[in-house]
Amino acid sequence: MNDVVQFESVGLRYGMGPEVLQDVTFALDSGSFHFLVGASGAGKSSLLRLMYLAQRPTRGYISLFGRDVSTTPRDDLPALRRKIGVVFQEFRLLAHMSAFDNVALPLRVANVRESEIKRHVEELLVWVGLKDHMKARPSTLSGGQQQRVAIARAVIARPKLLLADEPTGNVDDHIAQRLMHLFDELNKLGTSIVIATHNEAMVRRSGRKVLKLAGGELRVLDNVADDDSDEFASVFAGDRGRILL
Amino acid sequence: MKFRFAGPELPFARDDTTRFLPWLMAFMVFLAALSVAGFFVLGDAARAIDRGIENTVTIQLPAGDNVKADEDRIAGALTMLRAMPGVASAEALNREKIVQLLEPWLGAAARSTEIPLPWVIDVRVDRANAPKAEAIAALLQPYIPGVMVDDHGVWLQALLRAVRSSEWIAIIVVLLNGLAAAATVVFVTRAGMGLHRETIEVMHFVGAHDTYIARQFALRASLLGLKGSVIGVVLAAPALMLLVLLMGNLGFGLLPEIRLGVGTWISIAGLVPVAAAIALVTAHTTVLKSLGRMI
Ligand SMILES: Nc1ncnc2c1ncn2[C@@H]1O[C@H](COP(=O)(O)OP(=O)(O)OP(=O)(O)O)[C@@H](O)[C@H]1O
Ligand SMILES: [Mg+2]
Numbered sequence: 068m069n070d071v072v073q074f075e076s077v078g079l080r081y082g083m084g085p086e087v088l089q090d091v092t093f094a095l096d097s098g099s100f101h102f103l104v105g106a107s108g109a110g111k112s113s114l115l116r117l118m119y120l121a122q123r124p125t126r127g128y129i130s131l132f133g134r135d136v137s138t139t140p141r142d143d144l145p146a147l148r149r150k151i152g153v154v155f156q157e158f159r160l161l162a163h164m165s166a167f168d169n170v171a172l173p174l175r176v177a178n179v180r181e182s183e184i185k186r187h188v189e190e191l192l193v194w195v196g197l198k199d200h201m202k203a204r205p206s207t208l209s210g211g212q213q214q215r216v217a218i219a220r221a222v223i224a225r226p227k228l229l230l231a232d233e234p235t236g237n238v239d240d241h242i243a244q245r246l247m248h249l250f251d252e253l254n255k256l257g258t259s260i261v262i263a264t265h266n267e268a269m270v271r272r273s274g275r276k277v278l279k280l281a282g283g284e285l286r287v288l289d290n291v292a293d294d295d296s297d298e299f300a301s302v303f304a305g306d307r308g309r310i311l312l
Numbered sequence: 313m314k315f316r317f318a319g320p321e322l323p324f325a326r327d328d329t330t331r332f333l334p335w336l337m338a339f340m341v342f343l344a345a346l347s348v349a350g351f352f353v354l355g356d357a358a359r360a361i362d363r364g365i366e367n368t369v370t371i372q373l374p375a376g377d378n379v380k381a382d383e384d385r386i387a388g389a390l391t392m393l394r395a396m397p398g399v400a401s402a403e404a405l406n407r408e409k410i411v412q413l414l415e416p417w418l419g420a421a422a423r424s425t426e427i428p429l430p431w432v433i434d435v436r437v438d439r440a441n442a443p444k445a446e447a448i449a450a451l452l453q454p455y456i457p458g459v460m461v462d463d464h465g466v467w468l469q470a471l472l473r474a475v476r477s478s479e480w481i482a483i484i485v486v487l488l489n490g491l492a493a494a495a496t497v498v499f500v501t502r503a504g505m506g507l508h509r510e511t512i513e514v515m516h517f518v519g520a521h522d523t524y525i526a527r528q529f530a531l532r533a534s535l536l537g538l539k540g541s542v543i544g545v546v547l548a549a550p551a552l553m554l555l556v557l558l559m560g561n562l563g564f565g566l567l568p569e570i571r572l573g574v575g576t577w578i579s580i581a582g583l584v585p586v587a588a589a590i591a592l593v594t595a596h597t598t599v600l601k602s603l604g605r606m607i
Binding site: 119120121141142145146148149153159161163164172173175176177220224 | 510
């Protein structure tokens with residue numbers, strides 16, 4: 068079994084609320100690349116949270132790298148999480164740490180040697196254009212710069228699965244393309260990638276596969292063109308308004 | 313390589329919760345140090361009382377009208393006592409000594425010739441086959457009517473019981489202090505975890521083991537515990553020396569001289585690593601337990 072992620076009839080509800088996700092079934096191959104789309108509130112972040120073990124499903128079966136998540140002992144979870152890089156929608160950078168230390172975090176908790184950490188982190192921060200901001204605290208960085216720190220932290224440990232929640236939402240087109248290029252490179256090295264986004268142009272341009280969430284259900288589309296109806300466009304319709312705001 | 317003792321991930325330096333831990337620790341270690349010293353002093357006292365119970369018998373002879381006749385009777389009594397099996401020595405206390413013993417109670421009256429002070433014989437007996445007080449009384453009674461033999465048994469036993477239970481109280485106070493210290497560390501650690509929840513979550517997401525996080529809390533707590541217990545011991549030492557000085561001036565006749573031996577000081581110093589260890593272990597288990605409830 069080569070599946071990096073496998074969901075079977077997964078359902079999720081928060082508290083007594085309605086099911087945000089219903090009967091979600093899909094599998095991601097290693098080396099795959101998907102965009103995750105859906106209107107605001109459709110459950111994109113929730114689906115990603117299930118994949119990076121921040122949330123347990125209310126029903127259904129989830130396996131990561133061939134392991135049933137519900138029966139994986141707690142002691143084995145860090146090993147799973149180290150194979151998963153996450154770019155959070157709200158970044159979740161640690162405010163008391165420099166950009167450098169934030170990016171170094173995944174290596175430090177894995178007890179990588181400090182000399183090696185320095186080399187890798189500096190290289191990556193230069194690559195994402197933050198050469199001059201390594202010592203800066205997140206609060207002194209712009210939204211786009213913070214986002215790049217978050218992305219650097221997600222990819223620093225060469226994850227097998229990269230989950231990004233709107234990673235290009237706060238950057239200009241030039242940097243967005245640069246970041247997409249970074250994801251492409253990572254993907255070529257074998258990392259499976261799922262990017263939740265409202266950026267219609269980016270999805271269309273890439274021609275990548277699409278996971279589409281609507282009404283709590285998930286559909287896998289080979290590419291945007293496959294979308295019958297005008298449904299796909301309508302997925303973004305609500306968001307154009309949001310972006311303008 | 314950068315020195316990362318408590319780890320840079322958790323920003324403890326900004327915690328107000330951990331600021332008061334050293335002072336609570338200092339207070340508890342201070343109390344524990346007093347209890348430890350009390351335990352040792354009481355132990356000395358108990359041993360001295362124990363020795364007294366087994367070794368000494370006091371004999372009172374009523375004073376007659378004629379001092380010379382009294383002295384003859386005492387000499388006779390001493391001869392009889394020394395011949396008795398189980399008696400190691402028998403000595404009459406001289407008049408001056410008796411007056412000294414009674415002066416604290418009687419004041420100047422002790423020196424007055426108006427009050428007929430009894431004569432006192434101090435008998436030391438063999439631990440192994442000590443004669444009973446009744447046997448001594450039976451021996452002397454025919455020659456010296458009104459003789460009183462007291463082996464201090466009843467009230468020394470009572471005193472010994474009191475001292476022994478005080479020893480237990482000292483031990484219990486030390487143990488309770490340990491529990492209170494642990495409870496404080498649990499509270500402070502939980503508060504710290506709440507404060508650093510975001511950091512802990514992110515550390516989890518990037519693959520930190522629970523023990524990696526727990527270690528940082530544990531090291532932090534033990535450093536604070538170390539600091540606090542050193543303060544506690546440093547404050548306890550002069551306080552104890554002052555107490556010993558004050559108690560020494562009281563001059564209890566029965567109890568041995570109160571002194572704090574090397575063993576006592578070593579035990580008090582031992583509170584420092586013990587407190588640090590309590591903080592370390594408690595913080596570590598507290599964090600592991602709480603993290604176990606997170607996803
Ligand atoms: N912690 C939570 N507790 C309760 N309800 C939640 C929680 N998180 C999300 N929800 C609800 O679940 C639904 C899906 O939210 P989610 O954040 O997954 O949407 P999304 O697709 O990521 O939206 P957006 O594009 O705006 O980021 C929403 O209705 C939201 O209100
Ligand atoms: Mg979202």
